[in-house]
Amino acid sequence: MSLxxxxxxxxxxxxxxxVKTREPVGSKSLVERHQxxxxxxxxxxxxxxxxxxxxxxxxxxxxxxxxTDAGYRLFVDRLTRIKPLTPAERRAIERFMVGVVDLDDxxxxxxxxxxxxxxxxxxxxxxxxxxSSVRHLExxxxxxxxxMLVMITDTGRVEQRLVEMPGPVPEGDVWDxxxxxxxxxxxxxxxxxxxxxxxxVDECAPERRGEMACLATVLLETLVERSxxxxxxxxxxxxxxxxxxxxxxxxxxxxxxLEEEVILLKLIGDLEPSTTRVRIGDENEIDNxxxxxxxxxxxxxGATIVGxxxxxxxxxxxxxxxxxxxxxxARYVGDLLAQN
Amino acid sequence: MSLxxxxxxxxxxxxxxxVKTREPVGSKSLVERHQxxxxxxxxxxxxxxxxxxxxxxxxxxxxxxxxTDAGYRLFVDRLTRIKPLTPAERRAIERFMVGVVDLDDxxxxxxxxxxxxxxxxxxxxxxxxxxSSVRHLExxxxxxxxxMLVMITDTGRVEQRLVEMPGPVPEGDVWDxxxxxxxxxxxxxxxxxxxxxxxxVDECAPERRGEMACLATVLLETLVERSxxxxxxxxxxxxxxxxxxxxxxxxxxxxxxLEEEVILLKLIGDLEPSTTRVRIGDENEIDNxxxxxxxxxxxxxGATIVGxxxxxxxxxxxxxxxxxxxxxxARYVGDLLAQN
DNA sequence: CTCTGGCACTCCCGCGGACAGAGTGCCAGT
DNA sequence: ACTGGCACTCTGTCCGCGGGAGTGCCAGAG
Numbered sequence: 259m260s261l262x263x264x265x266x267x268x269x270x271x272x273x274x275x276x277v278k279t280r281e282p283v284g285s286k287s288l289v290e291r292h293q294x295x296x297x298x299x300x301x302x303x304x305x306x307x308x309x310x311x312x313x314x315x316x317x318x319x320x321x322x323x324x325x326t327d328a329g330y331r332l333f334v335d336r337l338t339r340i341k342p343l344t345p346a347e348r349r350a351i352e353r354f355m356v357g358v359v360d361l362d363d364x365x366x367x368x369x370x371x372x373x374x375x376x377x378x379x380x381x382x383x384x385x386x387x388x389x390s391s392v393r394h395l396e397x398x399x400x401x402x403x404x405x406m407l408v409m410i411t412d413t414g415r416v417e418q419r420l421v422e423m424p425g426p427v428p429e430g431d432v433w434d435x436x437x438x439x440x441x442x443x444x445x446x447x448x449x450x451x452x453x454x455x456x457x458x459v460d461e462c463a464p465e466r467r468g469e470m471a472c473l474a475t476v477l478l479e480t481l482v483e484r485s486x487x488x489x490x491x492x493x494x495x496x497x498x499x500x501x502x503x504x505x506x507x508x509x510x511x512x513x514x515x516l517e518e519e520v521i522l523l524k525l526i527g528d529l530e531p532s533t534t535r536v537r538i539g540d541e542n543e544i545d546n547x548x549x550x551x552x553x554x555x556x557x558x559x560g561a562t563i564v565g566x567x568x569x570x571x572x573x574x575x576x577x578x579x580x581x582x583x584x585x586x587x588a589r590y591v592g593d594l595l596a597q598n
Numbered sequence: 599m600s601l602x603x604x605x606x607x608x609x610x611x612x613x614x615x616x617v618k619t620r621e622p623v624g625s626k627s628l629v630e631r632h633q634x635x636x637x638x639x640x641x642x643x644x645x646x647x648x649x650x651x652x653x654x655x656x657x658x659x660x661x662x663x664x665x666t667d668a669g670y671r672l673f674v675d676r677l678t679r680i681k682p683l684t685p686a687e688r689r690a691i692e693r694f695m696v697g698v699v700d701l702d703d704x705x706x707x708x709x710x711x712x713x714x715x716x717x718x719x720x721x722x723x724x725x726x727x728x729x730s731s732v733r734h735l736e737x738x739x740x741x742x743x744x745x746m747l748v749m750i751t752d753t754g755r756v757e758q759r760l761v762e763m764p765g766p767v768p769e770g771d772v773w774d775x776x777x778x779x780x781x782x783x784x785x786x787x788x789x790x791x792x793x794x795x796x797x798x799v800d801e802c803a804p805e806r807r808g809e810m811a812c813l814a815t816v817l818l819e820t821l822v823e824r825s826x827x828x829x830x831x832x833x834x835x836x837x838x839x840x841x842x843x844x845x846x847x848x849x850x851x852x853x854x855x856l857e858e859e860v861i862l863l864k865l866i867g868d869l870e871p872s873t874t875r876v877r878i879g880d881e882n883e884i885d886n887x888x889x890x891x892x893x894x895x896x897x898x899x900g901a902t903i904v905g906x907x908x909x910x911x912x913x914x915x916x917x918x919x920x921x922x923x924x925x926x927x928a929r930y931v932g933d934l935l936a937q938n
Numbered sequence: 939c940t941c942t943g944g945c946a947c948t949c950c951c952g953c954g955g956a957c958a959g960a961g962t963g964c965c966a967g968t
Numbered sequence: 969a970c971t972g973g974c975a976c977t978c979t980g981t982c983c984g985c986g987g988g989a990g991t992g993c994c995a996g997a998g
Binding site: 359360393394396398399400406408410414416418419420492493494495497498508509510513514516517 | 699700733734736738739740746748750754756758759760832833834835837838848849850853854856857
């Protein structure tokens with residue numbers, strides 16, 4: 259049995275009402291609030307079909323209907339007309355961003371803005387290192403045997419790392435190392451650097467080989483392994499809106515998941531398609547988040563994507579509005595980055 | 599009426615039982631669980647006095663007693679014997695800290711460790727800029743009119759900031775600026791630098807005055823105004839232990855407070871006394887936290903203090919254990935910093 | 939074939955009463 | 969100064985009872 263237009267319309271009405279009222283919606287109130295042009299009895303029949311197909315369900319016999327994850331999915335895929343931002347929202351975005359001074363600032367403001375506009379938990383990934391390129395590498399002597407390696411990328415990120423040298427490093431060596439490293443790596447995409455780093459060691463004069471090797475190790479670690487990705491989080495308090503009713507009783511699992519950077523990165527860092535991505539309830543691989551939905555998208559200057567951002571909320575969320583906001587903010591951040 | 603020893607003992611018993619069971623404690627169960635050597639009736643009389651003095655209260659007539667904030671305060675001040683850490687905890691601390699690579703790493707691990715050991719929300723402040731001194735200032739050209747200012751402190755913190763110059767800056771000028779700035783500021787405590795920065799501008803050759811002024815502005819901003827303090831947070835999920843029973847119904851206000859860095863800094867950043875500080879319920883100036891307690895202390899290499907750390911939990915918390923853990927972790931972090 | 943109105947049924951939710959349990963305050967006695 | 973006893977109070981819980989909302993089904997109309 260396929261779903262005709264009216265059944266889809268009924269589903270949309272159910273989703274919209276449930277999102278708004280947070281209560282199971284019955285056939286009668288439904289025909290009252292929407293102009294469906296048919297009687298409650300007819301709607302009931304449609305509902306029976308929708309339930310059989312798995313798009314809605316009843317919390318208990320003789321209660322109203324509630325959308326299932328599949329229902330939300332169908333709603334998002336086929337029933338959502340993108341809701342344009344209100345002028346107020348547009349203004350909020352622009353006002354929020356005046357006077358940014360650096361990347362940290364951009365990220366922090368963005369995440370707060372997102373949380374505020376969507377009234378949900380917002381996550382913003384810093385520009386991914388692997389998608390950035392090296393602008394400059396700086397070496398600063400900290401003690402006779404220690405250097406601080408500072409890497410600056412074209413996206414404005416600055417990473418630092420302590421390098422423990424095998425022995426005392428004279429000032430001149432530092433200069434030399436700095437020059438060589440920059441010559442080879444500046445301007446390169448970070449993803450492309452590992453072989454170059456290796457070459458750097460190979461081409462090095464034997465007497466400096468040890469030092470360069472140390473440096474190379476740390477470089478590689480910084481580039482790929484450790485803390486590759488950073489992110490910012492805001493709006494946790496929004497989880498408590500509407501009591502603990504959403505999230506089936508406890509915030510616990512959700513809060514736990516939010517503490518794991520790895521999990522968050524999985525959620526918003528999946529940047530393959532440049533389009534907005536919506537994960538609903540069970541579609542999240544993370545068990546703790548099976549009562550939550552995530553709307554995420556990539557951002558970056560122009561058409562390139564350097565990082566992800568998104569929001570997390572109850573499956574019962576305003577998808578059209580959230581999607582629109584997430585997109586708008588991503589676009590805005592991209593423009594901001596392009597200006598640098 | 600002053601409180602004799604037995605009354606204090608009764609108070610201690612009440613606090614301990616209530617912390618453990620989360621239920622109002624009555625006279626009978628109290629004499630059963632503790633060897634007080636007197637009858638329930640006597641305990642009841644003592645309780646009446648304690649209640650009159652404001653140290654305990656009854657949720658309802660003919661219910662057991664619950665400690666008030668004042669009761670906890672008295673307990674902490676006079677009835678707490680410091681609980682030594684268990685060997686398991688000691689081991690956890692040491693194991694947690696092997697292989698730290700830099701300051702970010704230390705801070706992140708510390709905050710997670712604290713959250714895990716105390717099973718509460720942990721906050722760790724990065725070493726305060728105003729208490730650190732400048733190790734090195736680096737200037738990196740980003741474009742012809744933009745420099746990246748990177749400041750490295752003796753505590754390992756690295757702050758960066760974009761500087762917009764009035765016009766194109768030739769390579770030579772950058773060198774000159776870098777040399778001058780470092781000569782004047784390296785080794786200085788950040789709190790002492792503002793006049794030095796001013797001097798730097800005054801002493802500058804007129805043709806470079808403009809550039810130096812720009813740099814000075816940003817320097818001053820970095821040093822004092824903006825993002826002076828950073829911090830890390832962990833263990834939010836612990837707020838949900840024991841249902842929403844603690845925190846009188848909603849986590850909302852607490853989560854909101856935790857989102858405000860300013861508030862958190864007030865909580866743990868107050869470093870006047872080098873001793874551990876305990877704020878109980880209403881003693882917190884922040885309204886949102888009047889159902890929470892905060893245990894905080896300063897840390898730093900040796901005897902100096904460079905930052906604060908602490909935990910936040912329900913007033914109904916295990917004070918002796920928490921205090922001991924917070925202290926131990928702070929000491930450990932201090933040692934770690936001293937090694938740099 | 940589709941839609942509609944009617945009807946009986948189910949189940950949740952809120953309310954009030956009854957009851958057991960825990961704890962108290964007080965008093966008289968040691 | 970402490971203790972045992974006793975009456976009292978309040979809570980939390982369980983039960984039973986409607987009211988209400990919503991459903992499923994069926995027979996009839998277009």
